[in-house]
Amino acid sequence: MEGIGQIITFYILAGIAVISAILVISLRNLVHCVISLALMMLAIAGLYITLFAEFIAMVQILIYIGAVVVLFLFLIMLTLRLTDKDIKQTNEQKGISFILAGLLLFLLVTVLNRTSWNISPEAVVENTTSKIGNLLLTTYVFPFELISVVLLACLIGAIVIARKDKD
Amino acid sequence: MELLFNTQELIDSINIFLTNLCWNYNIPSWILTVVIMAVVAGIVAGFVAVNTMMLVLAERKIAAHMQDRLGPMRVGFHGILQTVADAIKLVLKENIMPKVADKTMFFLAPIIVFAPAMMAYVILPWSPGIIVSDLNLGVLYLLAVGSIGVIGIIMAGWSSGNKYSLLGGMRSAAQVVSYEVSMVLSILGVIMLTGSLKMGELVNAQKDIWYICYQPLGFLLYLMAATAECNRAPFDMPEAESELVAGFHTEYGGIKFAMFFLAEYANIFAVSAVCTTLFLGGWQGIPGLPITLPPIVWFLIKTYAIVFIFMWFRWTYPRVRVDQLMTFGWKLLVPLGFINILITGLVMVIK
Known part of the structure; x- marks a missing residue:
């Protein structure tokens, strides 16, 4: 069921x-x-x-x-x-983008078919949230902080572009 | 009376009874699940409707008495049936749609505003055992659901084909996105102390002392952010009567307008109930006070006290300007939220 x-x-x-x-x-x-x-x-x-x-x-x-x-x-x-x-959503480059998108689809399907998927023998984790939290602040703390820095850079970039200079 | 105190036992015995019933008559268990879901949804919807009627009357009476008036007095004793009359009037009204309106979106907007307001009731802990579903992610679920409603408000503002409505919708978008940040930050202190997002555990952790004692700043920040999230005065920019006619719901009438109203009051109650759970000990009595009331009565008393504070805000503070709103949110509430988290973390590490 x-x-x-x-x-x-x-x-x-x-x-x-x-x-x-x-x-x-x-x-x-x-x-x-x-x-x-x-x-x-x-x-x-x-x-x-x-x-x-x-x-x-x-x-x-x-x-x-x-x-x-x-x-x-x-x-x-x-x-x-x-x-x-x-507004029209397409322009004269419609054909090229269809071909490219088709190629991407082909690539993804091939990769998906060739990957051997490991089915984990573990039972369903009860409380995934605390597991994720622990992993983010121990094993993966460096990538996690790096992503924060990238976001910060985007924020600063947006502010720099948007602000009017007062001079 | 006894049953009101031992709600956990009540729920357990109902569960056992229903399971036995299914077992005896060979009913598949999924039918039972569907029936229970339908009944619970019906109860919640009924509560939301009745609660809205009460709150609308309460708001009008509170407003009136604060302004030295009497408020509605004609229908029933001291106007007690006024909202019933209003509801009947709204339901019977003609359904009007502006010619320039975007038909589908205009129709969908009230539903999209109303549905998330109802969804929040899934995690409200009324009494031990009486909770629709004590999700592992309780508080996070509430925040996620709360963020959907604003799309409905923007849709309503845009699809009306009216400049004032559009402005109301845009103000709402800016406001909700900004104040959601300070709301999350204000809740985070409590989550850090408990180490759980589950509503049941949050209540049980406050057996000896309420979190308002540890997190007074968090409580104040939550109150302010919640007022803004509900689009209530002094932060009711999306529907500022004196500037935007009625903001995003200018073009709505009849039953569709009633749905916006239901959603607003459902939201106020939900936000107050969460405040009770997070900061005021939920269904538990005041520690050290020798008064025994059923847990659900404690819960309702505290929740309606917070609702009263929201109404008090509305009728005593003047509306802020849009730029003041943004300055207040980003330059005051957000830094204070971070300071609160920092202090909480420091104290936890030292202890």
């Missing part, structure tokens, strides 16, 4: 994610695109929950929907011209 439920949930969520991803690149109204993007993020968060990765799911919602999508919407509304009329 459990297994069937999980498979059905996976296909529903994956279907929502794929359909809304297609909508993101095909709808003509930018705001509609961003709302579809939010739906896709939500479906992916649902997929994480079916994999018992609740922490990642919550962070996915908190950051991608709560911050990234909200900022996208904010910026689109600030540049009102974009919402006034429907």
Whole structure:
């Protein structure tokens, strides 16, 4: 019973994610695109929950929907011209990008097929959040701090570009 | 009466009874799960509706008495049925949609605002054992769910096709993103002390002393950030009546407007209940005070006290300006939040 439920949930969520991803690149109204993007993020968060990765799911919602999508919407509304009329999402380079995207898909599928997936014999970890926290501050503390520095650099860069010099 | 004190036993015995029922009549267990989910969802929805009616009346009465008026007096004894009358009026109203509105988004926005407000009720700990689901990630879940609602507000503002609505939606986006940071920082001190995100454990950790004694700064920061998150005065920039007509819900009427209202009051209650759980010991009585009340009564008393503080804020403070709002959030609340975490960490290391 459990297994069937999980498979059905996976296909529903994956279907929502794929359909809304297609909508993101095909709808003509930018705001509609961003709302579809939010739906896709939500479906992916649902997929994480079916994999018992609740922490990642919550962070996915908190950051991608709560911050990234909200900022996208904010910026689109600030540049009102974009919402006034429907905009074509494609230009004359359509053909080339289709070929490139197809190549990328081929590459990914080949890699996925050739990888031998190790199925871990361990049981499902009960409290993944504290495990992740411990690992982030012990084994992976250096990469973790490095990512923070990268983010800080982005922040400073944005401020430097946006600020008006007073001289 | 006895059952109100031993809610854990009550829930356990209901569970055993239902499991036996299924066993005796050969009902598959998933049907039981679905039925329980539907019943619990119904109870929560009913509570949200009744609670909203009470809070709207309470707000009008509190506002009136603070301004030396009487408030609604006509419908029922001292206007006690006023919100029932208002609700009936709202439900019966014609559904109006502006010609320039974006139909789908205009329709979806109230739902997207309302759904996350309801989802927060999953983790509220009413009494031992009475919690819809004591998730491992309790507080984080609350923050994640709370961040979805703002998309609905932006959608409402944009799809109305009205400059004032759009401005309200944009203000809401900027405000919620900014104050979410200080909200997380204010909660972090309590999480550090408990070492758990589970609501049940957070309550049990405060058996001897409430966290408000260890985290007075965190409590104040949470109150301010929560006021801004709920778009309440003095931070009600998204719907500032004197500047934006009614902000993001200017074009809404009837049942759709009622949904925004329900979401607002559901949010206020949820935020106050979380404040009770994190800082005021949840369902537990005041330590050292020889009064025995059922846990759920303690929980409701504390939560409504916090709700009263929010209403008090609204009717005593003037609205801040947009730039003041941002300065206050980023230059005062966020640094204070970091200082709070630093002090908490230092004390924990020294101890």
